Amino acid sequence: MRGAWRCAAVGFTVLWWWAAARLLLDPDAGALEGAVAAGAWGLSVLPVHCLPKARAEGALAAGRWRRAWRAGRGGDPA
Numbered sequence: 001m002r003g004a005w006r007c008a009a010v011g012f013t014v015l016w017w018w019a020a021a022r023l024l025l026d027p028d029a030g031a032l033e034g035a036v037a038a039g040a041w042g043l044s045v046l047p048v049h050c051l052p053k054a055r056a057e058g059a060l061a062a063g064r065w066r067r068a069w070r071a072g073r074g075g076d077p078a
Helices: 002-025 031-044 064-073
Strands: none
Touching: 002 031
């Protein structure tokens, strides 16, 4: 199974480089190459390692900043 994932990753990487190279080097490159390059870039910025806030290590409690703001306003204004 790991080999299949690796082959797919290499295949998609080659496809992206083909699209990017055609966009840069070929004046006849069109919408297909642009869609492949933009789609792959969009996938690369997805937050794939996110967790729900309650499960994240070191997560801050809801309302923490609001409580800190209110506590700071009660002190000396200077």
